[in-house]
Amino acid sequence: MRDATLVTTLGRDPEQNDGIVNPPIQRASTILFPTMDALLAARPGPGVVNYGRYGTPTTFALEEAVATLEGAGGAVTVGSGKGAIVATLLALLQAGDHVLIADNVYQPTRHTADHLLKRMGVAVDYFDPLQPEQVEAGMRPETRIVYLESPGSLTFEVTDVKRVAEIAHARGALVVFDNTWATPLFFKPYEHGVDVTVHAATKYLGGHSDLMMGIVTSTPEIHPRLRQGVQDLGMSTSPEDCWLVLRALRTLEVRLQRHMESGIRIARWLQERPEVARVLHPALPEDPGHALWKRDFKGASGLFGLVLKPASRDAVAAMLNGMKLFGMGWSWGGYESLLIPTFPQTTRSATEWQTEGPCLRIHVGLEAIEDLIADLEAGFARLGAAA
Numbered sequence: 001m002r003d004a005t006l007v008t009t010l011g012r013d014p015e016q017n018d019g020i021v022n023p024p025i026q027r028a029s030t031i032l033f034p035t036m037d038a039l040l041a042a043r044p045g046p047g048v049v050n051y052g053r054y055g056t057p058t059t060f061a062l063e064e065a066v067a068t069l070e071g072a073g074g075a076v077t078v079g080s081g082k083g084a085i086v087a088t089l090l091a092l093l094q095a096g097d098h099v100l101i102a103d104n105v106y107q108p109t110r111h112t113a114d115h116l117l118k119r120m121g122v123a124v125d126y127f128d129p130l131q132p133e134q135v136e137a138g139m140r141p142e143t144r145i146v147y148l149e150s151p152g153s154l155t156f157e158v159t160d161v162k163r164v165a166e167i168a169h170a171r172g173a174l175v176v177f178d179n180t181w182a183t184p185l186f187f188k189p190y191e192h193g194v195d196v197t198v199h200a201a202t203k204y205l206g207g208h209s210d211l212m213m214g215i216v217t218s219t220p221e222i223h224p225r226l227r228q229g230v231q232d233l234g235m236s237t238s239p240e241d242c243w244l245v246l247r248a249l250r251t252l253e254v255r256l257q258r259h260m261e262s263g264i265r266i267a268r269w270l271q272e273r274p275e276v277a278r279v280l281h282p283a284l285p286e287d288p289g290h291a292l293w294k295r296d297f298k299g300a301s302g303l304f305g306l307v308l309k310p311a312s313r314d315a316v317a318a319m320l321n322g323m324k325l326f327g328m329g330w331s332w333g334g335y336e337s338l339l340i341p342t343f344p345q346t347t348r349s350a351t352e353w354q355t356e357g358p359c360l361r362i363h364v365g366l367e368a369i370e371d372l373i374a375d376l377e378a379g380f381a382r383l384g385a386a387a
């Protein structure tokens, strides 16, 4: 079945639920066992209802749905996307290990690597996401993980994942991939050599800017280690939140199609603006990452970057402060549009980020495109007036 069908059918079973279309929200801490033997024999595991912290059928329904959509061997939910990243790294690493991380990685991931991992005795190096040779050169006998995010969520470079995976696997390292931007619909990581994915389900999977969640998926061999890692850290998700993500999954395909279509149209419109130096969007044929994006991805979500021509801080503030539809705030992936300033040069160590002027990140939501363009047009008028 195709993804548009899968998102409407996975994770629900009306026949087992009095014909009710959606699964129930099952909340629990205590699970009662009928006999002493049953109580003592029970072990937590995928799909096993044992104790509330390990999940209820609502949790398992979401985990199975996401694993199936992504082509993974298993999935485990965590309380936030950052939690998914931390749980993965702590589950798979120990003192003395080494990790190679793409330089365009989500800044809080870099913070965890530079502080928590280093404190735990794990060595960390960064590489240029556009130079797989740097992965080759950076590999050590103790390198356990090569960590990627593609496209990078501020600068949108596309990495040759297949090439990096070949290099990592040849030296016995795992490839961990942050698939938040593309979601399981637009990038199928297990077809490209990835071993583990992390998701901020807070973004498109949740889709409505009202919950926090992370999901870790993996090949079947690694899944038990990751589930155990999440359990060792005492991480747990609320069945209500899992239910909300399951509910949002039903519209994920139509939402993403609209985010993609509107995103590309706005990116093209921005390319024509005299105030804009460059648009950072891999679905544009002019983008340096376009060929790889086309080879590997099934679509583009609504998040991309732009570089303005030189403009003062006050002029950018005048533009952003007056936006009517584009909100200013962290996060993305909800139904609403967002526009924020970004400073990619401040979160890199292995590469330089050269810009002509101020950088912005735009999330194109589900509003009517004409209204979004009118809002941006008025914003550029304020930018010009304040210059």
Ligand SMILES: *Cc1c(COP(=O)(O)O)cnc(C)c1O
Pocket (backbone or CB within 6 Å): 080, 081, 082, 083, 106, 149, 153, 178, 180, 181, 199, 200, 201, 202, 203, 212, 213, 214, 331
């Ligand atoms: C937001 C985000 C995360 C972290 O997710 P939270 O749910 O906010 O903790 C991780 N990776 C990427 C690419 C993100 O954009």
